Amino acid sequence: MTGADHAQALLRATxxxxxxxxxxxxxxxxxxxxxxxxxxxxxxxxxxxLGIIGESGSGKTTVGRMLARLxxxxxxxxELAGEDVTRVRGRELKALRxxxxxxxxxxxxxxxxxxxxxxxxxxxxxxxxxxGRRQLRSRAEELLEKxxxxxxxxxxxxxxxxxxxxxxxxIARALALSxxxxxxxxxxxxxxxxxxxEILNLLLSLQEQTGQGIVLISHDFATIRxxxxxxxxxxxxxxxxxxxARTIATSPQHPYTQAMLSAVPVPDPxxxxxxxxxxxxxxxxxxxxxxxxxxxxxxxxVAMEACAETDPPLLTVGSGHRVACLRHTEAAPAxxxxxxxxxxxxxxxLVDG
Amino acid sequence: MSTPTMLARPxxxxxxxxxxxxxxxxxxxxxxxxxRGLVExxxxxxxxxxxxxxxxxxxxxxxLTSRAVLGLLPRHLKVSGGSVMFEGRDLVRASEQExxxxxxxxxxxxxxxxxxxxxxxMTIGDQIGESRRLHLGENRRTARKxxxxxxxRVGIPHADRRVRSYPHExxxxxxxxxxxxAAIACSxxxxxxxxxxxxxxxxIQAEILDLLRELREDLRLAVLLVTHDLGVVADFCDExxxxxxxxxxxxxxxxxxxxxxxxxxxxxLHASTPSGxxxxxxxxxxxxxxxxxxxFPAGCRFEPxxxxxxxxxxxxxxxxxxxGGHRTRCGRVAAGELTLGEEA
Numbered sequence: 183m184t185g186a187d188h189a190q191a192l193l194r195a196t197x198x199x200x201x202x203x204x205x206x207x208x209x210x211x212x213x214x215x216x217x218x219x220x221x222x223x224x225x226x227x228x229x230x231x232l233g234i235i236g237e238s239g240s241g242k243t244t245v246g247r248m249l250a251r252l253x254x255x256x257x258x259x260x261e262l263a264g265e266d267v268t269r270v271r272g273r274e275l276k277a278l279r280x281x282x283x284x285x286x287x288x289x290x291x292x293x294x295x296x297x298x299x300x301x302x303x304x305x306x307x308x309x310x311x312x313x314g315r316r317q318l319r320s321r322a323e324e325l326l327e328k329x330x331x332x333x334x335x336x337x338x339x340x341x342x343x344x345x346x347x348x349x350x351x352x353i354a355r356a357l358a359l360s361x362x363x364x365x366x367x368x369x370x371x372x373x374x375x376x377x378x379x380e381i382l383n384l385l386l387s388l389q390e391q392t393g394q395g396i397v398l399i400s401h402d403f404a405t406i407r408x409x410x411x412x413x414x415x416x417x418x419x420x421x422x423x424x425x426x427a428r429t430i431a432t433s434p435q436h437p438y439t440q441a442m443l444s445a446v447p448v449p450d451p452x453x454x455x456x457x458x459x460x461x462x463x464x465x466x467x468x469x470x471x472x473x474x475x476x477x478x479x480x481x482x483x484v485a486m487e488a489c490a491e492t493d494p495p496l497l498t499v500g501s502g503h504r505v506a507c508l509r510h511t512e513a514a515p516a517x518x519x520x521x522x523x524x525x526x527x528x529x530x531x532l533v534d535g
Numbered sequence: 536m537s538t539p540t541m542l543a544r545p546x547x548x549x550x551x552x553x554x555x556x557x558x559x560x561x562x563x564x565x566x567x568x569x570x571r572g573l574v575e576x577x578x579x580x581x582x583x584x585x586x587x588x589x590x591x592x593x594x595x596x597x598x599l600t601s602r603a604v605l606g607l608l609p610r611h612l613k614v615s616g617g618s619v620m621f622e623g624r625d626l627v628r629a630s631e632q633e634x635x636x637x638x639x640x641x642x643x644x645x646x647x648x649x650x651x652x653x654x655x656x657m658t659i660g661d662q663i664g665e666s667r668r669l670h671l672g673e674n675r676r677t678a679r680k681x682x683x684x685x686x687x688r689v690g691i692p693h694a695d696r697r698v699r700s701y702p703h704e705x706x707x708x709x710x711x712x713x714x715x716x717a718a719i720a721c722s723x724x725x726x727x728x729x730x731x732x733x734x735x736x737x738x739i740q741a742e743i744l745d746l747l748r749e750l751r752e753d754l755r756l757a758v759l760l761v762t763h764d765l766g767v768v769a770d771f772c773d774e775x776x777x778x779x780x781x782x783x784x785x786x787x788x789x790x791x792x793x794x795x796x797x798x799x800x801x802x803x804l805h806a807s808t809p810s811g812x813x814x815x816x817x818x819x820x821x822x823x824x825x826x827x828x829x830x831f832p833a834g835c836r837f838e839p840x841x842x843x844x845x846x847x848x849x850x851x852x853x854x855x856x857x858x859g860g861h862r863t864r865c866g867r868v869a870a871g872e873l874t875l876g877e878e879a
Contacts, residue, residue: 346824375592376820379818386815386817404808404810408813408818411815442738445741447740447770448766449768451770451793452794454769461741461742462738
């Protein structure tokens with residue numbers, strides 16, 4: 183479908199759609215709704231990371247929840263290793279959970295404060311009947327070691343841990359069932375600068391060891407750029423650009439991607455103060471009432487008349503690089519940055535925006 | 536180059552007397568004597584029309600410092616040493632009544648979460664006008680007129696209609712603009728902005744920084760920015776104070792602190808942040824974690840995590856001035872034993 187040479191992707195989503203009701207009539211019928219995700223195609227190969235980046239309201243978290251089967255899609259299809267898992271239920275869904283696990287943004291909310299760390303980490307094994315109560319402790323210790331935590335923490339409670347330690351516990355729990363796919367929604371956003379690098383290193387080394395596919399969802403380009411092999415950029419419920427991480431970082435082709443990357447400040451005053459920023463006009467339109475034609479056209483600096491008429495499809499513009507912009511069937515848009523925004527000249531660190 | 540207003544303000548030249556001068560600021564717990572110095576011996580100057588960043592991780596004391604300037608410390612904390620000189624007055628020793636005259640009038644404030652700072656039951660116009668009615672004695676109508684002009688000034692479209700909107704009717708970016716409008720309502724000389732863009736998307740963040748930059752130039756506003764984002768600092772600020780565990784680890788111009796850091800903590804922060812060049816490689820990790828308030832080491836506060844620490848670092852480290860006005864609390868850098876400049 184994409185023209186890319188993925189004979190069988192580990193995880194593949196096709197034409198995902200998800201709406202949320204805004205208003206209901208007196209009889210409970212939905213009168214108005216928001217299409218949070220409107221026709222999204224994604225693929226993740228084993229051993230690789232797909233980064234999904236977008237601003238608030240882009241639908242990235244909803245995509246993650248659908249991929250994790252935490253929210254049923256209204257339409258579309260999700261395949262795991264070639265198998266349709268879009269509507270699996272009951273025993274099949276439970277079996278799916280063994281292959282697909284989630285790490286959430288807030289490690290404070292994701293752990294039960296009344297359960298010990300050991301319990302939190304090994305509970306999935308118990309639920310899936312993979313370990314008896316007697317083995318739980320030793321399995322929990324192993325898992326903690328896997329995420330570089332002191333196994334002695336098994337008897338501690340979440341309140342006694344730092345944010346970084348909690349996020350490691352959440353990752354250990356997600357790893358308990360050795361899933362094929364890990365979905366991580368803003369795994370470092372609630373963490374401090376010096377803790378973030380630990381979690382990024384951990385995700386990197388775990389992937390090297392286990393060959394998991396990772397879907398990383400974040401609003402922070404530095405994090406996405408650091409871990410991803412491929413990056414999908416979302417805007418108002420759509421993927422507007424998708425391609426190899428380096429290509430997206432160095433020569434973004436969609437005007438939205440260009441504008442967003444130009445707004446990420448580079449932590450070097452000499453570079454930052456000489457950068458040209460692409461200014462977007464106006465606010466994000468309401469997802470309940472997206473613009474006709476191209477959804478980005480109301481803020482697009484290079485919008486044309488045709489953009490109001492045609493909803494641009496994702497078209498391949500380079501090797502494995504797809505862009506949904508009419509300008510790409512006409513002429514190249516203005517303002518490609520040319521160099522990696524995050525790595526101009528010397529190694530430039532970039533922090534959370 | 537600057538022409539400070541002579542009206543009713545003590546005359547000063549920006550170069551000679553800074554607008555805000557914090558000297559030796561120390562903040563302690565009111566009751567307990569468990570730990571001295573949640574913020575200890577912190578000094579910095581801020582001239583009009585310039586901006587200074589307090590940067591650091593959570594718990595380093597950057598927000599405490601900004602609150603202390605306003606006399607808004609939580610009840611159980613107190614300033615136990617040092618001074619905060621603003622327009623010739625020491626705000627540490629000012630009475631609550633004097634502080635109230637300063638807050639919102641000559642010092643404006645903007646916080647991280649616009650939604651939790653704006654009153655949901657009041658229209659935007661009334662909230663912006665409130666400080667003008669309070670400080671300038673304007674009536675409701677005049678204040679609302681002024682609010683409309685201010686909304687226009689901060690780039691909110693249809694200001695005439697927006698004055699009558701309630702906060703929830705605005706987007707996050709617009710709410711933050713409204714907060715800024717309220718903060719500059721009485722033409723303050725100093726704006727304290729505590730993580731003003733942290734809750735916003737990057738494209739909106741860039742717009743808010745542009746707005747602050749404009750105000751800084753047009754109104755000769757001094758901006759004290761509290762942030763954890765080196766990118767924002769590089770983009771917006773002239774001077775930086777890097778804070779770690781209640782101390783200024785180092786302070787200087789943005790160019791110096793980022794280009795040639797003089798404290799291992801700053802260097803480590805840099806190295807542990809991902810960049811395009813480092814994609815899919817292991818980042819440097821700062822071992823250990825930030826000490827909790829109450830268990831700060833007696834010597835250099837970064838010593839337990841510092842890869843360059845020696846026995847001498849167990850002794851308290853005073854702030855040392857390096858050539859060019861760069862100040863550091865790292866004794867080894869000050870003694871020339873350690874260079875942290877640009878490395879691969």
